Amino acid sequence: MDIVSTQALGKRYGSTTVVDDLHLRIPEGCVYGFLGPNGSGKSTTMKMLLSLIAPTSGRIELFGRPMTRETRRDLLAGVGSLIEAPPGYGHLTGAENLRIVQRSLGLRNDQVERAVRTVRLQDQMDKTVRHYSLGMKQRLGIAMALARDPRLLVLDEPTNGLDPAGIEEIRGLLRHLASTGVTVMVSSHLLGEIDRIADVLGILNGGRMIFQGSRADLTRSAxxxxxxxxxxxxxxxxxxxxxxxxxxxxxxxxxxxxxxxxxxxxxxxxxxxxxxxxxxxxxxxxxxxxxxxxxxxxxx
Ligand SMILES: Nc1ncnc2c1ncn2[C@@H]1O[C@H](COP(=O)(O)OP(=O)(O)OP(=O)(O)O)[C@@H](O)[C@H]1O
Incomplete structure (x- = not known):
């Protein structure tokens, strides 16, 4: 089953089309690498999938069900996301930040603890987030997205600004999550950052999908x-x-x-x-x- 599918999804701002006729297919359990240069429409697409902005045209299905005003809340309860990276209040500790998320979503302690262990931040929970490295902030953001045990994780450029070791750490984390059955959609403007961990690649350019398929398909299409x-x-x-x-x-x-x-x-x-x-x-x-x-x- 496709965890995400869109039909002719589009977004216009005034007379400018920023996402055009998008037919996205994300199979269950895969890592979907969403690629494209800066400004190609990746963030806009992800925000539409998360109902943060309204599409101008087209339809979205999550978990095989159409997203409508009535189903939206229910469907999005199964989605964790990291969009405006990195989230969290700098003057609070990691633990305090997570407590806010826990309360607002009504999560159990064990869900939060598992998310913290998954991103390996358990020893940094009492530190003020302002003093986190960028990689630690990104991992805290992923822990916030993971705490609700989502079926789908949507991450917008989680490797942006990280050093090679930080990038490798996020890669390992995403691979691990996929092995536990979470479907991961991850965007990047650099193919090399995600091509080896992505099962399926979708490439956007100027708001249009110019390729969708496996790495091997991409090589063949050239x-x-x-x-x-x-x-x-x-x-x-x-x-x-x-x-x-x-x-x-x-x-x-x-x-x-x-x-x-x-x-x-x-x-x-x-x-x-x-x-x-x-x-x-x-x-x-x-x-x-x-x-x-x-x-x-x-x-x-
Ligand atoms: N609120 C808005 N009003 C007008 N234009 C917008 C708005 N939001 C985004 N855009 C434009 O839409 C295009 C796509 O932006 P988007 O942020 O989706 O691209 P992106 O692929 O995620 O790029 P980046 O990696 O730089 O974030 C850009 O040209 C951007 O200027």
Whole structure:
């Protein structure tokens, strides 16, 4: 079952569309990595899922039930979130902050204690939050979101501003939560921060979903450059047609965005012109390259 699904979800501010025709699918029990550059609409989408702002169009289902004015309260009781990071009053201790959350949600002591242990803050509870490191503040925020034992956790950029050790700690925590059956939706503008822990990736650009699927699907969806190695580059120039995106780099011709059939034709033309084709290959592309090319306007 999908824990979250949206149909044609959209948000406009005046004449500006910031989220457009979004069909989000988050399967139960997965870590869903919600990616996109700054300003692509990730926070706006998450706030709509949490009913913090109203969609302009479209529908949202949580836990297989439509979100309406009547069902909203009930559905959101199953969701923990960390949106405006990091939360908490600086002049209070961690324990005092959690007590406020506990009282407002009517939680039991054991629920709060378990959340604190999960984020490994049990030894920092008497410290004033002002004196927490950023990573500790983020973990306190996650503990606040976890204390209600949510089925779904929505975290907006929880690794923002953390050092590599802090990022790794949050990653480990999210992996652990997923292994206990919590579905986690986590946003980031950096693919490298979450791609290895995410089972499903959703990539937003300019308010539109430009990719949704597994990491392997993402690699497959890219069409890397074709590289053709030649013996005689002086014979290459006359053969390359202007409608091809081609560049000569030493003895190697680099062609972007071409399919196998066109590759075969270019190789034949080069061979016919006496360029001495000695190698044809697709360039190795890292997932980061794919993400960058998808989100920098160079949609394949
Ligand atoms: N209340 C608002 N009124 C007008 N425009 C808004 C409002 N809130 C957000 N926007 C615009 O909507 C776009 C998407 O913003 P959003 O915060 O959802 O992006 P994001 O992907 O979460 O980026 P970031 O990582 O920088 O938070 C931005 O261009 C932003 O300026």
């Amino acid at each position: 069409s890397p450059d074709v590289l053709i190695d030649t013996l005689d580059p002086s014979r290459v120039e006359p053969v390359l047609r202007s409608d091809l995106s081609a560049r000569l780099d030493g003895h190697t011709v680099r062609l972007s965005g071409i399919d196998d059939r066109t590759t075969a034709r270019v190789v034949e033309d080069l061979a016919g012109a006496g360029a001495g084709v000695v190698g044809v290959r697709r360039d190795e592309q890292s997932l980061e390259d794919v993400f960058m090319s998808l989100t920098s306007g160079g949609r394949p």
